[in-house]
Amino acid sequence: MTSCFSYRYACVRCAAPQSWGAIRYRCHLCGQNLRIQRKVNGEVPSARDIVSTFRGRGMWRYRALLPVESRWGSRLVVGGTPLIDCGDDGGVNLWVKDEARNPSGSLKDRATEVVLAVAKRAGCTHAVAASTGNAGASLACIAASQGMSATVVVPTSTPFVKLAQIRAYGAKVCEIDGTYDDAFEIAERMADDAGVCCRNTGINPFTREGKKTCAFEMAEAFDWCVPDWVVVPTGDGNILSGIAAGFLDLYALGITSAVPRLLAAQADSSNSITRDWQDDDEDTALPQSPTVVSPETVADSLSVSRPRDHFAALHALRVTRGACVALDDARILAASQTLARRFGLWFEPSTAAGYAALHECLATGRIQAGSRVVLLGTGTGLKAPQDFDSVAPGHLQDYAEAVPRGIPEERRHCRGEGQT
Ligand SMILES: Cc1ncc(COP(=O)(O)O)c(C=O)c1O
Ligand SMILES: [Zn+2]
Known part of the structure; x- marks a missing residue:
């Protein structure tokens, strides 16, 4: 089945085709990001034939629709x-799609898996990425499992848990005194050397290819009937454009008969796409x-101050008749608690922004009652120190006071009181 398809690059903005072969990062005419275009060789395969190839666990189940063979995964x-x-x-x-279950705890692993498969096939032995934390942790994790070395360039604002995770997998961390945007440019320059792959979100077109598999899984879980809305936490806009591309692929191949609307959720101070x-x-x-913004969230x-998949993200919103909402930090943190306490799902604040955006759209009537909605749970709460304040010792003490029955007097100590 894979041989029915061939691939080439095309610019997301000017649509100029560019030849397949080497890993390409930008359109040679206008400098925009590239996307991967699938062409059918010979007779168009039926939807049934394509679906019958979906076998096995994990994202390589959809190997027939991926531009690299699974043996490189x-x-x-x-x-x-x-x-x-x-x-x-x-x-x-x-419904909540629990992407925290991926090996490094976020949806980013889907992108890294395809990026490094392509890099390995191309003979690269080293990979580099700029990251706010998760993409770097993901690169470090998958690179370790592939026997590749990795360098992650991060801003000083990166949470310590994510830094610890990147180091634990053995990647080199380059902490710069600057923003994510500065890190992005440094990482891109580092990848000028032959044999080095750049996993930077958006400019590596294979990040989107990996993220498509999340859309494939959602559609398959609904028996190829898509939900009405999918809520996507959005910074650079690459998850958004990847999810849209996945649903559009299924639609173009006749596997589904509709495309869900996408709701992008951003933070108030990081609202360029909104x-x-x-x-x-x-x-x-x-x-x-x-539009360049000054994020603090x-x-x-x-x-992100300058989303790196901006054009493709806006295009995704347009073709899916989507919407975009930005929320302040207080609402994001409140939504995080609600998700955890109502459903037992603790994600990082980015996902909570998605949940808050959903409720904002319900309040304004943008999303109607009775709709079928999937929220992308993009990353685990275990990496989110922002939430730790709400469960600081004071709260544990309240809990112990609330359920003292059965605990002998001398054992009624709470954390923070010097005894376990
Ligand atoms: C957990 C999580 N959710 C959402 C996003 C936003 O994805 P994007 O930057 O592609 O919009 C990221 C990006 O780092 C992430 O790590
Ligand atoms: Zn172009």
Whole structure:
């Protein structure tokens, strides 16, 4: 089945085709990001024939739709994450796609898996990435399992848990006195050497290819009937464009008969895509460059001043008739607690922004009661020190006071009181 398809690069903005072979990062004409275009060789395979090839666990189940052979993938199981039915929530049927179950704890592993498979096939032995934390942890993790070395360039604002995770996998960490945007440019320059692959989000077109598999899993879980809305936590916009591309692939191949609407969730201070989207009008061209913002948010993985997959993200919103909402930190933290306490799901603040965005859209009528909605749980709460304050010793003490029965007097110590 894989041989039915061949691939080439095309610019996301000017659509110029560029030849396949080497790993390419930018359009040679306009400098924009590239996407991977699939072409059918010979007779178009039926949807049934394509679906019959979907076998095995994890994201390589969809190997027929991926632009690299599965033998180049890692030994880890990436993808195949649960879609949790949360029942009725505020009038909609809510499911949460639990991407925290991936090897490094975030959806980023899907992208890294394909990026490094392509890099390995191309003979690269080293990979580099700029990261707010998760992409770097993911690169370090999958590179370790592939026997590749990795360097991760991070801003000083990166949470210590994510730094510890990157180091634990043995990657080199380059902590720079600057922003994620500065890190992005440094990492891109580091990858100028032959044999080095750059995993930077957006400019490596294979990141989007990996993220598509999350859309494939959601559609398959609904028996190829797509939900009405998918809520996507959004910073650089690469998850958004990847999820859209996955659903559009299925639609183009006749496997599904609709495409869900996408709701992008951003943080108030990191709202470049929201700003550029709010005046969207189908008859006008999409903006050539992003509005630059100054992020300062608890949702560290959404913290970008110049989204690196901006054009493709806006295009994704346009083709899916999507929406975009930005939330302040107080609402993000409150949503995080609600998700954890109502459903037993503790994600990082980026996902909580998605949950808050859903409730904002329910309140404004943008999403209607009775809709079927999937929230992407993009990363685990275990890496989110922002949430630790709400369960500091004071709270544990309250808990012990609330349920003292059965605990002998001398054992009623709480953390923070010097005794275990
Ligand atoms: C957990 C998590 N959610 C959401 C995002 C946002 O993805 P993107 O930057 O592609 O919009 C990230 C990116 O780092 C992330 O780590
Ligand atoms: Zn171009």
